[in-house]
Amino acid sequence: MNYHVDEKGFYGEFGGAFIPELLYPNIEELQENYLEIEKSEEFQKEFHQLLKDYVGRPTPLFLAKRLSAKYGAEIWLKREDLCHTGAHKVNNTIGQILLAEKLGKKRIIAETGAGQHGVATATVCALKGLQCIVYMGEKDIERQAPNVARMKMLGAEVRPATSGSKTLKDATNEAMRDWINNPEDTHYIIGSVVGPHPYPDMVARYQSIISKEIKEQMQGLPDYVIACVGGGSNAMGAFYHFLDDPSVQLIGVEAAGMGIDTDKTAATLSLGTPGVLHASRSIMMQDKDGQVVEPHSISAGLDYPGIGPAHAWLKVSDRARYMAVTDADALTAAVECSRMEGIIPALETAHAFSVLKDLDLKPTDRVVINLSGRGDKDMDTYMKELNLTEL
């Protein structure tokens, strides 16, 4: 089975570039150039140099001993939270900013949910001296205030998306509209493995450094790789070099919100059906008329009604398993990771930890959790939801 993108930009039945004609030249330019640029010696040299000296890679693979004892297996944490800017998102923005530079773009736009991708984009724009505009849902601006401040400090302009659910989906719409209005000088740095081809493949390639390092650091194959999925970029990065190793169980963890039996959820693969959202065919949450359903998750980074087409294909072809974790269970897992390992994870990442209790683990199992981001940005939510002030 081929789990990678085909020459037409599809993963099985999913993917493609369902773009309005207005975006055709932009997408065509990327399709024609992204592989050649990525494979060039010049790009590779600068990309890896920056990942090492600027991002701080390779990130450690840490054996979490207390969690291992509790769950009866070896639990390893891939420490993407230790990347510069505090999450895996920067791997992709480093790649895309180099690409944008090679294409001669002067202006960078991005969408962001939790703000991590926005911060990572603002960071690389500052590094390269490029103008940066980040679209962020009005609701997310409220719940991720520290990241909004960081983007501004880094010199980016944060523009609120005020339509629809005022979250990641709407920020993505606004960014695409901006790109339509600025087709020539602007590069759109999409933050996840979503959007029209070649974005899902391009972002997966830049994030694949995560699984490349895990493979080297483990000296052998793990039994499980677990990662949270919103659009699915950290999961795809963590899965990438294991896709063709069938003994490795790949588990993506979606946000169930209040529960998958409620209408307050963002569990796209559990509840969604095939459709076209943000210019690719994938699985999405929609009503019977094909209108996009507004999702809910306590975590802004997972609050998205779609998912990358590669994940839809991994699910349909049974290569990966997808589980859904509620807001409440994610909060519990966040506290557990904090208090047992001394690591406060991002709310998104906490979803991945929560499935440990549901797996049938053996003492010899080697489990890797992609610790995609740190939790500083979520302290307001943690304080409020956990009543930390009273503890």
Place this chain on the structure above:
Amino acid sequence: MKNKLTQLFDGAHKDLLNIFFTAGYPQLESTTTILFALENAGVDLIEIGIPFSDPLADGPTIQESSKIALENGMSIERLFTQLEEYREQQPQASTPILLMGYLNPVMQYGIESFCQRCSQVGVDGLIIPDLPMLIYQSEFKEIFEKNHISNVFLVTPQTSEKRIHEIDTNSTGFIYAVSSASTTGSKADFSAAGDYLGRLRDMNLKTPILTGFNIKNRSNFKDACNYVDGAIIGSAFINMLEKSQDLTNDIDHFVKDIKSS
């Protein structure tokens, strides 16, 4: 069999006015009132927008009208029912009707049944802005043709000459020339579009050309018609509907003002 759209372009035609509005806006049942008023006012083509929750290519005016239409309960099925009612009430109505909609709702309805219903209620053409040409050719073209539905593609000032020729080959209605690199209803100045529209005209394409996006008034309309077969007005019309207390009367004034020479 020719549909009303191809008949229109087969005859002598110039200065064609195509008015766009969103189905189910401002009220759910406004669709038929607006259709009737446009027909009576003498527009040349009517383009009805199927509201979508995430209209990527649209600016704030059409986004807002889509949102309200969805809140009003608009759906594709409801639109087909309204069109049936319109045909029953106005059997003599002869203005070509196009539907403009994003791909996802059409896909969920089922492309085969969608085109059949279009044909039954007298829809002549479709504009699906996020339907890629390759997918159209492999999955949609046969179904469109079987149901006598013309298909309209967009071109923009950034579209290469080679691609314009490909689009010309694959178009069966008209080519929708977007006047500037923008979403609908932006503040972009239409007068800058002259060079580009002149370039399109001089390519002598087989397919007629209408231009749209940022055409707001009579003067823009006349400018556009100097270069191409006609023009499409959407956001400016919807802005008028939003303020209107008397749809029929205001639509008549709006259209006659644009068309007056």
